[in-house]
Amino acid sequence: MSFHPEMDYAPARFHRSERKLAEAGEAFAYSAENQARFNENVQRYPSDQRQSAILYALYLVQKQQGYITGTSMRFVATQIGCTAAEVEDVVSYYTMFYTKPVGKYVLNVCRTLSCALMGAERVTEELCAKLGVHPGQTTSDGEFTVIEVECLGACDRAPVVMVNDDWHERLAPEQAGAFVDDIKERGRAAFTGCHLHVEKK
């Protein structure tokens, strides 16, 4: 319902307040390696402030199973020593946590001003046309997800696309289709990487 005299409240569309609880998913526990990582990370914070490690703990879950389920949230809660609600509170707030399966390659196209001025809207269009999806969707083979994201902080190399944790800079709309083919062929090698970082590879 709307409290505004002029405008409706988009009743037909999904609204944040109607967000469903995360699906339970399968039983979850860290691999030995991730458990060790978590135990190391939590030492960075005072011993009575374990909750500070919650973002790191969730990244580990996501790394291990690709997305975050209700069961894994409960697992994180026991690790941290907080309630599952507190974990879900965090998961539902931050955009980099996925509560549904995503593709092997998540194409995060920056859509904010500097990138948009250099054609980011067209990049999204071309990528979606090539993959046959809408923004936010995953291809049926589970390979690619296209997501529009807000400013990635690489405005001088616009338009920029973040693929999982890697960057690809200056992706012109005309190259978008070829870029997808290139990823299929060469995987991570297809990304330019951050121009400041490349030297170190």
Place this chain on the structure above:
Amino acid sequence: MAFEPVLTNHVREPNSFTLDFYQKNARGYEGLRKALTLKPNDIIEQVKASGLRGRGGAGFPTGLKWQFVLKDTPKPKYIACNADESEPGTFKDHVLMERNPHLLIEGCAIGCYAIGAKVAYIYIRGEFYHVQETLERAIDEAYRAGFLGKNILGSGFDCDVYMHRGAGAYEAGEETALIESLEGKRAQPRIKPPFPAVAGLYQCPTAVNNVETLCNVPPIVLNGPEWFSALGPEKNGGPKLYCISGHVKRPGVYEASMHTTLRELIYGDQYAQGMLNGRKFKAIIPGGSSVPILLDKDLDTPASFDHIQKAGSLLGSAGLIVMDESVCMVWLAMNLLHFYRHESCGKCTPCREGGDWLYKLLQRVERGEGRTKDIDLLYGVASNIVGKTLCAFGDAAATPVLTTLNLFRHEFEAHVKEGRCTLPAEWRAKQPLTAGAH
């Protein structure tokens, strides 16, 4: 006298991020060595005398911020370094962290010594994963060389620096929201006062400083406050990093003194080298997306905190977004309101709901479905957000609407009158965007 870069003079050289390079070429950790021979309070006095102003956006004097950190308390104190850099148009800290990470680590250590903290957390945005790798490697190097850890350089001073990775939230760049996020909660701002200097991280005294701010501290300690303040106009001393993006030939990060005018930054040979594709300049956002727009007539303003403010805008984070004549100002406001609507943390109603209304109104006008009274409604909704939220986000969200309405009201009217976008540039989406996906 030509300006000699201070923070970025070596960033384009190979291996500039290694400890070895930093010590050989940039007097690495000499600032820390010198600082440890001084009294903590003397360092604060030096930073105050230098006039160093926070580089994150607000331009608050750093020395004062450190002075306000509560001294007589049994609680531990903290430095929280704000490396969330998510203001659209800003990418300066990225260069510093990626190519000159030891300067930041040295700045953190000196800052900790000055305010009596033993731990600094560098809160880095989740999207900067590759930057985090660089910083963590640099932190390891610093520990091994004895510049971090216990009893640094035999002074008895202990200092730890840790990375903390965010997970995609613009609001985490606000200092109290950053603290909340560090505590493992949603990044939502707190009511101030108490300010972080009194009750910040874990309710302990905390100084929240931007990356570039902390990077300026070692040179101040080494070269003295007079040297620093002489680099720029009065009260705007020191080197400044400018991020230039948008329709220019050579976008990038440029270090300059704050005497440099906006026109020099856009057209200067050593800076952005003029407009792209020979098109005409239309407007510039001089300080990241949340500040008012300036026009061609304002371009001879020196890009300092005070001069830009006098010209009717803010230097903010020094993210200069340059736009040419192909940019429709209704589209611009819509693009930015999509950002603010998505990034609003949802704590204060005016910002959460108002941002959504503004975006929908702008979308309606941009699509040519707007009515004349929508323009006044935009103005009304935006004005009712300003000053009515806990943090500056609300003002930031209303600004793109108010500034475009003030300067380009005729474009809004033309959209309504003609029932279509009057400036559909070829670089924009072919189909109207399916908004509201988030």
